[in-house]
Amino acid sequence: MTAAIPHPQFRNTHRLNPEKKSTVSVGTEQSGLLVFFDNRSGSRHHTPYLTPVLGKIMQLNRLTAGILLAVWGSASVAAESGAAANVTAAQAALAAANSSKLETLIVTGSRSVSDNRTIENSPAPIDVLSDEVIQQANQTGLLQTLNTTLPSFNVPGLPGYGTNSVVRAGQLRGLNSSHVLVLVNGKRRHTTARLGAGGFAASAPVDLGLIPTGSIERIEVLRDGASAIYGSDAIAGVINIITKKDSSGGSVSVRAGEYYEGDGDTQQYIARAGFEIGDGGHFHIAAQYDDQKPAFRDGPVPDDVLFYFPLDANGNQIVPVGNRSTGPKLPAGATPDPREATVDRHKVFGASGGVAEAEFAALTLDFGLPLNAQTELYGFASYAGREGRSAQHFRFPSRDQVIRAIWPDGFTPYTGVEEKDYSVQLGVKGEDLAGWNWDLSSVYGKDDVDTYQYDSNAPSYGLASKTDFFLGTYQYTAWTNNADLSRTLDSGLFGLTTDLSFGAEYRYETYKRTAGEEQSWNHGGQLILDGPNAGKPISISDAGSQADTGVRPEDVADDSRDSYALYAGVSLYPTDAWVIDLAARFEDYSDFGDITTGRVSSRYEFTDSLALRGTVATGFQAPALAALTFRNTGVTVENTNHTLPVDSPEARALGATPLQPEESLSYTLGLVAQLADDISLAVDVYRIDVDDRISQLSTFRESTHPGSGVLVQAASPDFGPDDGISYLINAGDTRTEGVDVTLEGGFDTRNAGEFRWSLAANYNETELKKIAPTPAVLAQFNVPLYSAASQANLLYLAPRFKGIASLNWSLENWSAALTATRYGEIKRSTSVNVNGVSTPTVFSVGDLWVVDLELGYEFNDNLSLRLNANNLLDEKPAKLPEGSTALWPFQSYSYVNNGPINAAGGFYSATLAYKW
Known part of the structure; x- marks a missing residue:
């Protein structure tokens, strides 16, 4: 056939x-x-x-x-x-x-040789985002583009501070950011070198923000488990990015915009061109440059919160009263420093209030060259460079961690990132090798992240302290090699038309973490220079630069591992209306052993307008290489926290055990229907069970768990009893259930133009089925393995409901698009001060609508203009509840940092494009 x-x-x-x-x-x-x-x-x-x-x-x-x-x-x-x-x-x-x-044939979800897979007849649910859809989303990066267009995809506003506010990631179907596999032209993409992207401590996902949108032809998103086809990470699904391969023509575009409040200026420049090479070959080049200025929306510091030391009756500086819950306050009988009356109380307290500053440049090359009638040489290469600056919490000059001779009015430290990312894939493929199609490919990818701390100080170095620090380098590489065979047999298994595929894969990964400069992590021995505590020693916990400290020499890493895989796939066609896909994969890792996964997917067409589809699949995610030896020290406004390597003697003494891979079992059942001439419906329900979810132990210290200070100090003589201790764990088992619904259609009118509309929604709910037992050494001090806050992040980071309604209109040279996104309840947990007692509370940062509008005009076949308003109604996220103790009291006026939208508000822009 x-x-x-x-x-x-x-x-x-x-x-x-x-x-x-x-x-x-x-x-x-x-x-x-x-x-x-x-x-x-x-x-x-x-x-x-x-x-x-x-x-x-x-x-x-x-x-x-x-x-x-x-x-x-x-x-x-x-x-x-x-x-x-x-x-x-x-x-x-x-x-x-x-x-x-x-016309758009899909290539994701099967290694079948068949060339007739489309969105409609796929046995698994697949979304296809065209170049036009990507442009219409009007987002600076690919990450936000997916968030704008896919209900099942979620990007938390900012799930953390510091580097993780620059290196970000999204979730598919509410699972970890690393539970979605990313392919480029069907080949595995390397992950980020930074652990913790996307709000999950042990995740090292692909950084989609480093893939330029200007080079993309389309994106195929498989919402189904596919580890048996592609290997580790494909628990929630697969994102396959197909790059442009035009052999002629090209385009240039310029986009400029800003937020309603006049800040956050954004510029984007994209250029691409295609050229014919050889006989029927192509060479396509694309370049992109983005420049994002910052926009912050933090509230003012309340008048009763002190910046400076108060004065006693003799005019001497004294220590203020208050604590983390109330902020520094005026003691009885004292007077405020005169500078309190003139200080600027509008300070930046982290990027939670808006958008961080970033600059991005990328270049991609795609080529294909037929070597003969049956063989083609192909390749793709990409380079991306990014620099970002993200604000941390303002440091009050009354804190002894501030060198007041350098920063008399305090400072806002900024975390800096300079990142370089490379990827090269090269392959040769052909047809009819003894009846088989074949494909040999090799892909090398590298992510190199240099981290910095700007506008800070190292208090233990006194007047010799620097203000800018190099914190260290994080580097990850992956080299992946595949050999694939496939063919179609007209009379194969059981006499049926059969697609067969076989393949092998070898992958080699490396991870390096290098030390920062000495002042960024060391203790210089300087005493407090001035203030009420002058002459007292700086705590050992306050060594290094403030906000983010550098990587210590004992925290460096140089690790590697390799893995081998064998996989096979069979597609059967019992009748013209029925297709069955089978897949199996065996994979062996050098650090934790082997694992086998399988997948069965099928679609049956009852009539030309009604079909049923479903999948049962097992999957897994290997622990990120960086997670196996990860060690980190972080300094917050009030505390110093240490994450110990899970295989270190200190962590093992506290009950740590080697990390095991996460394993999954997923089910999907879907209905596809053509309701009318141009109205289609797809409904897919799913359940995903994931065992041994990798997360982080609840941080403990003497003040939170009395008596545990002895464990803290036993871990290291340099740790104080109130330093926080944590390490990575296999936390427990979860079950995620949900449903995806898509209803779309369109109609043409004689005089009013053509209309296309769609309604898409995702409902998603996760439950924690089992929590791993707490080690006895921690249980004696009532230290929970998995805190309520950590559980809330796992269960509620993604929206319970997300719906997107869109309407597109075109008439001659004019076009318009209106999109409304609904976020349902999104739970967050914090603590509220009630009569001096810290009381846990849950509140929602969802329950909001976000509306986007685009107007377009084509002057001719070459030149076009688009005007966009994102967040047209200037919607803002929820604020922290009044009296929240999760942050300083002035933060009760600021916005939640990890909601579905940031606090920058409405954004408008214009895009001028020329094509030839």
């Missing part, structure tokens, strides 16, 4: 029945004549006298045109060859009504 292949001389060619591997295509020649092409015989059938009439009809009603095309085409072809007798009017109508979709 041969799949239909459009004739190379035809344009606008559509298969009449791609779902059933029809052998007939419909198209038009360059002359405009309507043509039917029999792929088996190679014969063409012209209809010159009907082409003008049918062309007019097609402009008015594609469905009617499809029926007439089918009737005429079937009669014409049958009269001359009889080869297309199985082509029905209904099949042609369906193809004509949905031709724009059927």
Whole structure:
């Protein structure tokens, strides 16, 4: 059985029945004549006298045109060859009504050689985002583009401070950011070198923010478990980015905008061009530059919170009263420093109030060169560079960690990131090697992150302290090699049409962490220089630069591992209406052993307009290489926290055990229906069980768990009893259940233009089925393995409900698009001070609508202008509850940092594009 292949001389060619591997295509020649092409015989059938009439009809009603095309085409072809007798009017109508979709064949979700997989007939749910959709999202980066267009994808506003506010990640179906596998042109993409991206302590996902949108042809998002096909990480699904491969033409575009409040200026420049090489080959180059200025929305510091030391009756500086819950306050009988009256009380307290500063540049190259009629050499290369600055909490000058001789009015430290990212893939593929298609490929990727602390100080170095510090380098590389074979047997297993695929993979990973400069981590021995505590020693916990400290020499790492995999896939077609996909994979890792996964996926078509699909799959995620030896020291406004390597003697003495891979079992059941001529519905329900979720032990210290200070000090002589201690753990088992719904359609009018609309929604809920037992050494001090705050982050970081409604309109040179996104309840936990007692509370940062609007005009075939308003109604996220003790009291006026949107508010921009 041969799949239909459009004739190379035809344009606008559509298969009449791609779902059933029809052998007939419909198209038009360059002359405009309507043509039917029999792929088996190679014969063409012209209809010159009907082409003008049918062309007019097609402009008015594609469905009617499809029926007439089918009737005429079937009669014409049958009269001359009889080869297309199985082509029905209904099949042609369906193809004509949905031709724009059927032209996009999908390549994600199976290694099958078949070339007839589309969104509609895939056994698994797949979203396809075209270049047009990506542009319409009007987002600076790919990460936010996915968040804007996919209900099942969530990007927390800022799940953390410091480096993780620059290196970010998203969630698919509410799972970890590292539970989604990212491919580029079907090949595995390397991950970030930074652990903790996306709000999950042990995650090292692919940094989608480093993939330029200007080089993307389309994105295929598989919402289903696929570890048996692609390996580790594909528990929630797969994102496959297909790059542009044009051999001619090109475009340039300029985008500029700012937030309603006049800050956060954004500029974006994209240029691309395609060139023909050799005989039928292509070379495509794309470049992109983004410049994002900061925008902060933190509230003012309340008047009763002191910046400076208060004064006693003799004018001497004294220590203020108050604590972390109340802030520094004026003692009885004291007077405030005169500078309190004139100090600027609008300070930056972290990037939670808006958008961090970032600069991004990228270059991509894509080429393909036929070596002969059956063999092609192909490749893709990308380079991305990013610099970012993210604000941390303002440091009051009354804190002895501030060198007042350098910063008399305090300072806001900024975390800096300078990142370089490379990827090169090279391969050769061919057809008909003893009947097999084959593909040999090799991909090398590297992420190199240099970290800095700006506008800070190292208090233990006194006047010799620097203000800018190099904190260390994080580096990850991955080298992945694949060999794949595939073929179709007309009479294969059980006498059925069978697609077979086999493959092998070898992957080698490295991870390095280098030390920062000495002042960033060391204790210089200087005493407190001035103030009420002058002459007292600086705590050992306050060694290094403030906000983020550097990587200590004992924290450096140089690790590697390799893995081998064998995999196979079978696609069976028992009938024209039924397809069954089977996949299995064996994988062996040098650091934790082997694992086998499997997948069964099927689709049955009851009628031309109704089908059922489903998948059962096992999956896994290997612990990130960085997680196995991760060690870190962080300094907050009030505390110093240490994350110990899970394999260190100190961590083992506190009950740590080696990290095990997460394993999953997932089920998906979906219904696909064509409700009317141009209205389609897809409903997919799913359950994903994940065992041994990797997370982080609840931080403990003497003040939170009395008596545990002895454990803290036993871990290291340099630790104070109130330093926080933690390490990575296999926390427990979860179950995620949800449903994805998509309803879309469109209609044409004679005078008012063409309308396309869609309604898409995701409902998602996660429960913690089991928590691993707490080690006895911690249980004696009531230290929980997994705190309520950590559980809340796991269960509630993603929205329970997210819906996106869109309406697109076009008429001649004009176009418009309106998108409304609904976020349902999103729970967050904090503590509120009630009569001096810290009381846990849960509140929602969801329950909001975000509306985006675009207006477009094409001056001619080459030049166009788009005007956009993102967050048109200037919606802001929730604020922390009054009296919150999670942060300083002035933060009760600030916005939650990890909600679905940031606090910058409405944003407007204009994009001018020229293509040729």
